[in-house]
Amino acid sequence: MSYDAPIKELGETSLLPEGTSAHDITETIAGVTENAAPRGWWLLFLLSLSALGAMTAALAYLFVQGVGVWGNNAPIYWAWDITNFVWWIGIGHAGTLISAILFLFRQKWRTSINRFAEAMTVFAVLCAGLFPAIHTGRPWFDYYLFPLPNQMDMWPNFKSPLMWDVFAVSTYLTISVIFWYVGLIPDFATLRDRSKNLTRKRIYGFFALGWRGAHRHWQHYERAYLIFAGISTPLVLSVHSVVSFDFATSVVPGWHTTIFPPYFVAGAVFSGFALVMTLMLICRSIFKLQNIVTIRHLDLMNKFMLGTALLVGYAYAMEFFIAWYSSNPYEQWVFFHNRLGWGQLDSSGNWGPLWWAYYAMVFCNVIVPQVFWFKRARTSVPIMLIASVLINIGMWFERFVIIVTSTYQDFLPSSWGMFHPTAIDILTYVGTFGLFFTLFLLFVRWIPMIAIAEVKGNLPGAHPDMHAIEAHDEAPDALGAPVPAE
Amino acid sequence: MANETKKPALYLAEYDTPNAIAQAAMKVRDAGYKSWDCHTPYAMHGMDEAMGLKPTRIGVLSFIFGMLGVATAVILIQYTNAFDFDFLSIGAGYPLIVGGKPPGAFPSMVPIMFELGILLCGFATLFGLLGLIKLPMHNHPIFASDRFEAATDDKYFISIEADDQKFDLDRTRALLEATNPTYIELVEQEVL
Numbered sequence: 035m036s037y038d039a040p041i042k043e044l045g046e047t048s049l050l051p052e053g054t055s056a057h058d059i060t061e062t063i064a065g066v067t068e069n070a071a072p073r074g075w076w077l078l079f080l081l082s083l084s085a086l087g088a089m090t091a092a093l094a095y096l097f098v099q100g101v102g103v104w105g106n107n108a109p110i111y112w113a114w115d116i117t118n119f120v121w122w123i124g125i126g127h128a129g130t131l132i133s134a135i136l137f138l139f140r141q142k143w144r145t146s147i148n149r150f151a152e153a154m155t156v157f158a159v160l161c162a163g164l165f166p167a168i169h170t171g172r173p174w175f176d177y178y179l180f181p182l183p184n185q186m187d188m189w190p191n192f193k194s195p196l197m198w199d200v201f202a203v204s205t206y207l208t209i210s211v212i213f214w215y216v217g218l219i220p221d222f223a224t225l226r227d228r229s230k231n232l233t234r235k236r237i238y239g240f241f242a243l244g245w246r247g248a249h250r251h252w253q254h255y256e257r258a259y260l261i262f263a264g265i266s267t268p269l270v271l272s273v274h275s276v277v278s279f280d281f282a283t284s285v286v287p288g289w290h291t292t293i294f295p296p297y298f299v300a301g302a303v304f305s306g307f308a309l310v311m312t313l314m315l316i317c318r319s320i321f322k323l324q325n326i327v328t329i330r331h332l333d334l335m336n337k338f339m340l341g342t343a344l345l346v347g348y349a350y351a352m353e354f355f356i357a358w359y360s361s362n363p364y365e366q367w368v369f370f371h372n373r374l375g376w377g378q379l380d381s382s383g384n385w386g387p388l389w390w391a392y393y394a395m396v397f398c399n400v401i402v403p404q405v406f407w408f409k410r411a412r413t414s415v416p417i418m419l420i421a422s423v424l425i426n427i428g429m430w431f432e433r434f435v436i437i438v439t440s441t442y443q444d445f446l447p448s449s450w451g452m453f454h455p456t457a458i459d460i461l462t463y464v465g466t467f468g469l470f471f472t473l474f475l476l477f478v479r480w481i482p483m484i485a486i487a488e489v490k491g492n493l494p495g496a497h498p499d500m501h502a503i504e505a506h507d508e509a510p511d512a513l514g515a516p517v518p519a520e
Numbered sequence: 521m522a523n524e525t526k527k528p529a530l531y532l533a534e535y536d537t538p539n540a541i542a543q544a545a546m547k548v549r550d551a552g553y554k555s556w557d558c559h560t561p562y563a564m565h566g567m568d569e570a571m572g573l574k575p576t577r578i579g580v581l582s583f584i585f586g587m588l589g590v591a592t593a594v595i596l597i598q599y600t601n602a603f604d605f606d607f608l609s610i611g612a613g614y615p616l617i618v619g620g621k622p623p624g625a626f627p628s629m630v631p632i633m634f635e636l637g638i639l640l641c642g643f644a645t646l647f648g649l650l651g652l653i654k655l656p657m658h659n660h661p662i663f664a665s666d667r668f669e670a671a672t673d674d675k676y677f678i679s680i681e682a683d684d685q686k687f688d689l690d691r692t693r694a695l696l697e698a699t700n701p702t703y704i705e706l707v708e709q710e711v712l
Contacts, residue, residue, distance in 0.1 A: 198635075216646065227669040245672075246663070
């Protein structure tokens with residue numbers, strides 16, 4: 035029995051179906067990039083491309099007209115754009131969690147979903163980065179965000195959390211791309227070696243860098259991969275903490291809380307897992323990957339979602355407790371009136387007008403995931419598809435609730451206001467789905483969407499049984515005869 | 521092309537199982553070869569020992585550059601936000617008091633120190649890796665073998681290169697044959 039085989043005494047079994055060979059894995063995963071695209075892929079691709087076109091149009095209109103085309107106005111200067119920014123960047127975090135943190139914890143089941151999740155990270159961070167860039171109003175001056183020497187001797191204010199954001203998000207994007215690419219090198223080599231025509235061979239060969247699977251390379255490669263996992267883990271925790279500082283360092287009631295960094299990180303992981311789940315379920319059925327991403331993988335992911343849902347639910351409850359316990363009337367107004375809709379009615383006799391956003395958030399993020407206590411729900415594809423979509427909606431509402439319900443009625447009743455999204459707000463948000471899915475569909479079509487080399491390394495008997503070989507070597511008469519495989 | 525002259529580049533031996541290649545690797549190691557390698561479709565554990573490799577030191581590079589990143593952040597922030605002298609005419613700093621904190625306050629530097637540390641560490645690890653393993657290299661003679669294409673699929677190979685001091689057409693072949701490979705090939709390269 036080799037070191038990496040499942041431990042039978044603990045009741046572990048192989049994650050992949052019995053008898054799956056390394057060659058089957060290559061065929062299944064590399065085949066997706068070699069065969070003609072299924073009709074479903076074309077349908078989704080055209081749909082995404084249209085949405086991307088809509089985004090381009092919305093952005094062009096925004097650049098010509100200015101940010102007045104959005105619903106943002108006093109006192110709500112951060113509305114959908116920052117909501118979308120936080121939402122997208124949170125989505126990205128699950129990718130890093132799956133590839134880095136689960137790697138450090140030696141969770142072997144990650145190998146079937148990590149590549150996929152890493153790609154999602156890269157594309158989600160791209161979508162996220164778009165929003166602060168266009169939110170500046172005059173995006174052609176965005177280079178002011180970077181500390182570039184200039185004729186005015188003006189430098190960024192490094193004490194601003196918004197500046198920390200610039201560094202955190204751009205570092206996160208860079209490191210995610212590098213981590214993703216390093217993981218891809220051996221798989222590009224697999225595609226190169228399977229290529230039948232010269233163009234394919236040259237393109238994949240270019241990206242494979244001449245990888246020849248040499249163990250002297252694997253040795254450094256594995257350590258480098260471990261270092262990337264090691265630096266990505268604190269990085270991912272820092273990025274969403276820094277995003278939460280944008281809010282927590284202000285004095286706005288509902289934002290100025292110390293629970294924000296861990297609360298944001300838990301929410302980010304939660305929403306990211308939900309989107310990985312949604313995308314995986316679709317790709318798994320379109321490209322027939324049920325043997326590689328098994329129900330057991332999905333079951334484990336659902337347990338993760340349940341766990342993070344409980345963390346998020348705890349944070350929601352604790353925010354309310356602190357608002358009540360602080361006896362701060364502004365804090366209490368934001369939580370009990372603006373969010374729950376309780377207390378004093380407004381001039382027209384209505385509840386706080388955005389109460390429904392809060393209830394939608396709690397329903398989607400805390401109540402829905404409770405179905406995952408039941409094994410039947412965790413292993414049912416329709417239930418997890420619906421739940422994961424609802425969680426993503428709920429997490430969008432979480433950011434909307436934090437941003438808008440905190441600012442539309444804060445300290446001065448004379449400066450209270452209300453937010454209404456415009457068509458351009460909606461079009462821009464929908465358009466980023468176009469950007470995300472266009473990139474994502476190109477990825478699943480041309481790049482191995484599952485880490486071929488890593489999945490092979492998890493097959494039973496994939497590693498030499500050094501104990502048996504050493505015992506064998508002590509009997510020199512058997513020179514030359516290989517130890518039979520298990 | 522006609523009349524081209526070729527010289528041996530390496531011996532390639534193919535194995536079907538991880539145990540077979542690990543055993544063979546131990547024999548090649550014990551025979552004292554230096555310029556040889558095992559080629560596997562995934563990172564195979566236990567091969568460091570079987571090949572007698574020293575542990576990798578790539579982490580040293582990552583650490584040094586990570587610390588350099590932290591130092592860069594400190595210098596950058598202090599120069600631009602805490603002092604107002606002009607270094608090499610790149611523009612003087614711009615001391616600001618925000619929120620009643622001193623211009624060079626330490627706590628607000630921490631996030632950017634951390635991020636730049638990670639950024640430089642990541643770049644050093646990537647380029648350090650490529651430097652240590654000498655990639656990209658698209659013209660290795662081993663690619664002349666058609667059989668070798670399975671090295672990224674499901675077969676395991678040992679290559680012994682001709683520039684090894686102990687390399688000998690007959691004796692090296694005999695050594696590899698004694699390890700029970702399923703296939704053995706002398707890969708040649710063109711003489712330039």
